[in-house]
Amino acid sequence: MKAFNIQKPDKTMVPALQDKIDNLTKPKGSLGRLEELAVQIGTIQQTLTPELRKPQNVIFAADHGIVTEGVSFSAPEVTAQQVPNFLKGGGGVGMFSRQHHFGLKVVDCGVNADFRELPGLIDRKIRKGTRNYLHEAAMTEEEMERAIEIGAEVVDMACDEGSNIISFGEMGIANTSSSSLWMTWFTGIPLKACVGAGSGLNSQGIEHKYNVLRTAMENYHGDGSPQDIIRWFGGYEMVAAVGAMLRAAEHRMMIIVDGFIMTNCVLAAKQLYPAVQEYCIFGHQGDEAGHQLVLEALGAKPLLNLGLRLGEGTGAICAYPIIESAVRMINEMTTFQQAQITKYF
Template sequence: MSLDWLSAPCVQPDTELADAARAHQLQLTKPPGSLGMLEAVAVQLASLQRTAQPALDRVWISVFAADHGVAEEGVSAFPQVVTGEMVRNFATGGAAISVLARSLDAKLDVVNLGTVNDPGEIPGVRRAIIAPSTANFCRGPAMNEAQLEAALAAGADRVRAAQKADAQLFIGGEMGIANTTSAAALASALLEEPPSCLAGAGTGLNAAGIQHKVTVLERALELHATANNALEQLRCLGGFEIAALVGAYVAASQAGIPLLVDGFISTTAALAAVTIQPEVRAWLLFSHRSKEHGHARVLRALQAEPLIDLGMRLGEASGAATAVPLLRLACALHNGMATFEQAGVSNVD
């Protein structure tokens, strides 16, 4: 398998429809710009969906689960068995993202890429096992080349499924004990910044635990200092689920499906995807500002302004799912408000 597909061109947003959508917003019965980001995202969706009337009736959510070898360094407040247990919880409807997906009438697609505590065959869970876990990146690369290719391909595969279902929006989520450590390592490498700027509490570490995480990250970054491009940094420091998100973001942009990005881990995957294929950036909408320490820094690197800030840090695509009603309202306002002429209301001179 080759990774050449990652550099294939993405669909170009329709700039004429974007201009038309902006002009339409100026004719609606409100002061220009008074609906703030709701106006901007409606324009962006019109451009990406190539329609004068954007809509988000069909939302696809893929949650990728995988374990991390670096967990053996004691960087998480939760035991590693939780990853496999949560896969079952997703499928049986008890997780936060399960509840949110039901309330949104969205498709929830759960993908097990490899867990130490393997829950086995579960109805509603797609098994795409690469290995029980990545390797401990404090001792060597997290993935070999074949594993990286498989993880990236797993993300692209779910985009193809979403495309077949005529999805109007793709959301990627993740689950994996110690994956905030992996995301912090990858973000540090991509941004060439110290891990103290990116490492946070994750599942609930105290100050001492965060400092230990930083020390672990410093060891890993020193070990992999020669990884000098985004793909190598992803291979050496990432996780199966993070790589799957990267693959999904690139594939969705190539397929012309808008993307709604979740929190710190998903945004770090988005940063990697944009670094690998810059055209991906146009297809990204950003849902929320996570409470996880490094998220604001990664958002700034992408020049991204998220829709909401609720102090969330769960992952699972929960922040993105929470923002979907706002996007739907943005579309409803864009499509349903009267123009000044239609309402017989005087416009500004």
């Protein structure tokens, strides 16, 4: 499998970062999470004056073979219909990207459609959807490796364009099913607690989804390794996101993590390279059942809780202004000495 060189950020400068923050004109600790973010970002960048450059959001799109088992409220053709909508700037992700000045990349990893040179699309199609993991592995080892490489390649593009902060989103009908399976395998949380409504299933639909996924687990006959679980139950877009996260961490970029699916991609990436989480800022806690549980399993503290469950990277982009505020705080607030104010803590 493709190797990455991911190092934990050197923590020796944390005291200097904290000292700078503590000497800004405010009561000690009074800016809460912003102070924690500033320390994390300064540590990643190894500087007392961190900066955010050219934020980007990458949407990986692909279809899932398991969709034929009726595990999703949405029709399978929605994946293909949304791709041109994203490229035209439509939908939530386009609006939020414009609002917060994010570059937007859309990558076809395995959509069940022929787009015929759709302008702006990064065409890296592996196959027209994964296989149905109720009966067999979703992808071969070679296809998993290709998906990892696609994610890494797209992050290299963003890095070459000057970006040092990136978020990832996904488009793939039935990918909450794959996420639930990764979650239960990698955390030990019972499958029942990992399965939710996805794009809008009712209670009967959720029960059917659970039964299908339980049977898929029972039918699994791989070797149980993290790599095998990732390829057996994953989607091409999800594995590409794993590769993208690993490359972003290798480049020492900040990763803003979106919702349930992307949080489970962090969980999967961490099975391969535990240090990847050091580069992650968790944007929000979504409304999908299981998201809070997987965040807790990772020891992650999300910045927002707005009941979002759209995906696409929308929650991560919404969290960006908070991250920007943390960087502005450490760079733009005056110190007690500069302002000639007596410390009041």
